[in-house]
Amino acid sequence: MIWLTSVSLCVAQDIPDLLTPHDHHEWARFAPGSWKKLRHTTQIYKDGAAGPISVTTQTIRLKEVGDDYVLLETASQSEVGGQVFDKPTLSFRSGLSGEPDRYTATVTPGEQEALVVNGVTYPSQLRKVVITGQSEEISGNVLYCPATAPWVLRRRFEAREIGGGMVTKTIATDPIALDMPYPVLAENKTVAFFRTRIVVPEKTSTTSVEIHCADVPGFVVSSSTTTIDASGKMINRTTTTLVSYEAKLAEQNSPTAIRRRGLFSRRNR
Template sequence: MLRVAALLFMLLLPCVGHAQELLVPHEHHEWASFPEGSWKQVKQVTETFKDGELVSSMTTTLTIRLKEVGQDYIVLEREAKSEVSGQVFEKPIREFRSGINGQSGGQRVRITPAGEQKISILGKPFKCEVRQMEVLDEPTKIVGKVFYNPETPPYILRREYTFTPVGAETPQKQMVSEVIALNKPYPVLTEIKTVAFIVQKTTSSDETTETVEAQCADVPGFVVGTWMTAYDANGKLKSKTTVQLLNYEVAAQEMVPATTKTGIFRNKRNQRRVFDEQQN
């Protein structure tokens, strides 16, 4: 999904001493901008096709909770329940720790500031800070460019990436995502909120994936809707995935100084959203 790809490849700026300067500051991060304890619940439906015919369908309910926010990392807790052919499978609760911009624990990256550049969304220009990036010491060379605007949610307005195996002359996979609309009214449970729409296209030798996503900065994780379609090398439909927001809560906590471990102020938001299941 678009959000998965975005989370994997939003990366850190170079270090200054032992402190790390973040590509996306806490107040602009899809999870770190919310108080610990905030959560969301989504329903994901994936349909698989063969020769144009539906062969299977799986529905998964995911509850994702923000457990911890540090200076340069987050910890998310995930609870999942899937239904396939009428059978329900409950998965154990798992915790995932990642860098504040999605990098894995042992991953090293090099980020190079590349000045400023204007991009256009529906004819309106937006000045962005450009960052070029490269993942180091990996079997696949990953390089990309990120366009960041600190005043316009969802803040990363465009991403470009290529994936090239060691020894290959051309990329094995390419990905481009961009915001195509901003400040659009959209039903988020019982409210109408402002969202941005993002499109992403990922191409490889054996598959092309097209994704549309709605993001709202008021909701933990930002994503409130996803529609993804995958095609094989011959252009035949492989799968369709939709993600629907079922419920969410922004934890209401007072702003207090953080521990010396993080060195920042946490719980910047003091708002709360709770929606009963019968309202969905």
């Protein structure tokens, strides 16, 4: 892929390296107006005893896609004890390299690696990522495979307070199975299964199994999550299921899209 002759080099210099090109990002590959509705069912535990179940229905809508960010809007309803509560509609901006709003991300392409999942080899590239906020820094790496959705196939991150050496959180995501058939609502789709473990030392450990589909905005179509405390006692269990969605693929042949693809190819190959 090449740059359009009408795009100046000064524009490219203003845009940082990204973790993936836009058309491999969970939201940026879709056009504004795309949305998904999820149902989260959560049960809280106290002293080992199961508490009430709460159900939240959440709609996430893509409002805007920029060169290095997406703008999302969420609207939610919660049901507790038979009562339904509307939550305020919220908008939030997220960077395309995984950084929250007001954080900065630096992505450094690394060496090629071979990721083997269930006997199949997926040629990938190591990408080192540093995400910096006002009080914490998150650093680690991912394996990016441009030939296999959902493209980012493995993650390893550690969070530390700025100026401190102690790890405050670790995040590890590993593929369980890739290129698998799975029913997504009324259609049979190709999906990937992942396991994520998030550990806050001496506090909590959260394990999630997620199903990702690159045809659905936000990718996640189903997940099961459990959180335990430092003593091994259950804190909560949550299941997430896709209720409905509308996916509008971004126009990949527009000048903006070609410029984005050219940026990624030139900087990160």
